[in-house]
Amino acid sequence: MLDKNGIAKRIAKEVQDGYYVNLGIGIPTLVANYVRDDIEVEFQSENGVLGMGPFPFDGEEDADIINAGKQTITTLPGASFFDSATSFSMIRGQHVDLTILGAMEVSQDGDIANWKIPGKMVKGMGGAMDLVASAENIIVAMMHTNRAGASKLLKQCSLPLTGVACVKKVVTNLAVLEITPKGFKLLERAPGVSVKEIQEATEGNLIIEGDIPEMDL
Amino acid sequence: MLDKNGIAKRIAKEVQDGYYVNLGIGIPTLVANYVRDDIEVEFQSENGVLGMGPFPFDGEEDADIINAGKQTITTLPGASFFDSATSFSMIRGQHVDLTILGAMEVSQDGDIANWKIPGKMVKGMGGAMDLVASAENIIVAMMHTNRAGASKLLKQCSLPLTGVACVKKVVTNLAVLEITPKGFKLLERAPGVSVKEIQEATEGNLIIEGDIPEMDL
Amino acid sequence: MISKKVANVQEALKGVTDNMTFMFGGFGLSGIPENAIGELVKLNVKGLKCISNNAGVDDFGLGLLLQGKQIDKMTSSYVGENDEFERQMLSGELEVELIPQGTLAERCRAAQAGFPAIYTPAGYGTEVAEGKETREFDGKMYVLEYAFKADFAFVKAWKGDAAGNLVFKGTARNFNPNMCGAAKITVVEVEELVPVGTLDPNHIHMPGIFVTRIFQGETYEKRIEQRTVRQRD
């Protein structure tokens, strides 16, 4: 079973040379730490920066240079700043190659819910609805089950949707799954996790074809 | 009767302190020469400059700094350059206060035709259609009649329209006229021009109320 | 050169009254119009409808207007990090319209650029699109979203001149340029009001034509919401 860093590490393998990547808050942010050194990737943040670098050294933080999580950041050579409309032109116009974001629920049709629990948590969708409505390549990073142990990979989402039929891949603490017309296709198991454990933790239709390899991390 | 410079001089009196002004090609361009010195005005050109100054001194012209008439220009302190989409945001968003442009025909309803003579002259509308569709305040600068002596102030335009019910005022070599729901209201006569001459040169409905003063240039 | 310069925040906010609709630039606490917000607290105008990506924190940014119960409605994309906001929203005192961030940016730009409405894919199939017109183009579904209508836009820039020309810094730019000229009156505060002619005409982020009033701001706190650093080796 993977921890959050393990999920990030596995997702980092999906990042290819020349990709512009938007990372959501939470586990997705950790992905930047595990991207291979021998490929060129640029990170975009929807508040208006392309070419994000690591966090600043203590004392060098700048209130005017933050990411969408409001964290102080730095920029790398070749970076640029721009306004919000331009930022979403990059996203809506499909210039960003890969979007990695967290979710509360994903359905077997690729629907995603991650912005609202009615009557309980209403923080808002931020840029998530724009991202999932436009991105060609969306990977969800999340735990396979919620704190109560219930599956987050469902036949249908029960929470208000963020986007419809948009998720392509899900990486959880238990597995890597691809969204196909027939449901969640199991691609890989997390180290030490059995197919049976994944089946038990998945409410949506799970497709198991042949031998399911363990992740190579 | 006015010449082109006279028309420009009269129109310059319509330019008020604090106006952003877009000047079309031809007579309108001359208006800049006659704006009072004691008011602040900025000239916008739709190819992407605000704060245009006079033509450059011989030898100081720059191929990268031109106006919409493709003439080499200079800029004044406080000027800015921008892309075409931003330029038309200024125009469409009604941030430009006054548009002065030439015309081949104007109708008594305020329609304007100035971009095409079918089968003869097809140069295109450039930015004129955007300007007349959006500007709150449009003044047409033109000769009262064409070279064949026919009126250019008509009941209805005969040429393909540039815009509908948009012109507010017309300044010609003979008169200043306002577009009203009932037609061309004669406001002023050019020096030495009689009301009768204006009547004869105007095909559209001409409204003459009271004594028509001569222009004060 | 047409001057937009006014002496201070009081003059800049002339005409502000109860029940108006305001736009506020800023993302989180970055690039927010601190001086304008402070003055609105003093003016104690009520019944405000505010368009802003976020709602500040309890004791800073738009949170200050919420504390004074000056806001009736917020249109935002993300409103976490604010307990008073949540309390007012759940109790029904505050009306909240949550919309996608890119939609927020583009509804501002539409108002600025004279577009009545836009078609965006964001929110299609979600409750955000409920009751809204939708339409298919090339096999993809879009939601029709209207240009904002606001009385004042409050914008914060880094540098500006009396002509109203603006330059922003880093990610403090965010929604600020998109809101310039998107309301009836655009009030800009700058960290540094520089002499006309010192800003490079090639590098002005927003030309002065989109600005109604500009003033030299004072004592910026520029609070950091999530101070995240790494240690030197």
Place this chain on the structure above:
Amino acid sequence: MISKKVANVQEALKGVTDNMTFMFGGFGLSGIPENAIGELVKLNVKGLKCISNNAGVDDFGLGLLLQGKQIDKMTSSYVGENDEFERQMLSGELEVELIPQGTLAERCRAAQAGFPAIYTPAGYGTEVAEGKETREFDGKMYVLEYAFKADFAFVKAWKGDAAGNLVFKGTARNFNPNMCGAAKITVVEVEELVPVGTLDPNHIHMPGIFVTRIFQGETYEKRIEQRTVRQRD
């Protein structure tokens, strides 16, 4: 940093074939992609559909492609100053679609920004709107205009870096930034390719994400169409 740099114009134009749709930046002869046009003449690709505000003059700019009868259709806002253009248009050899200049700019931006269509007031009630969908918003009429679809966008910038970040100069900017990322492939030529990190991230007009390939251009003529000067006193 993702590099967009290619060695030369030949490499930059790989994939160009007959019957494609191209966008060209520039206003008149200012800010036109001279190197790309020169190479297209050499490649002698035919049946082109071109989107460009203007059509050059007889012996420069897009006029060179017209001389070689390489263009089947032009979508422009103003096509004066070009006798060969007029001849081909009147003889029916060349299809010409004239559209308002602001509409041209915004149809590019729509393609760049993922908008399927826009509503503009320009051209309403004229032959430009014939056969097009129109709609009233707040008592004013608008025409629905679609995002362009193009294979290549040819853009000319002043300075750029290998990351594809661009800076334009003066009014040579015009349609160039609006066309970046508005076609499947965006090819940018620059007067000066500078080392990555030398352009101020605050003052990049177009971020590299909108650019597919960038190369150092050569021997710019930068012809002036209307040399207008005043005499010193």
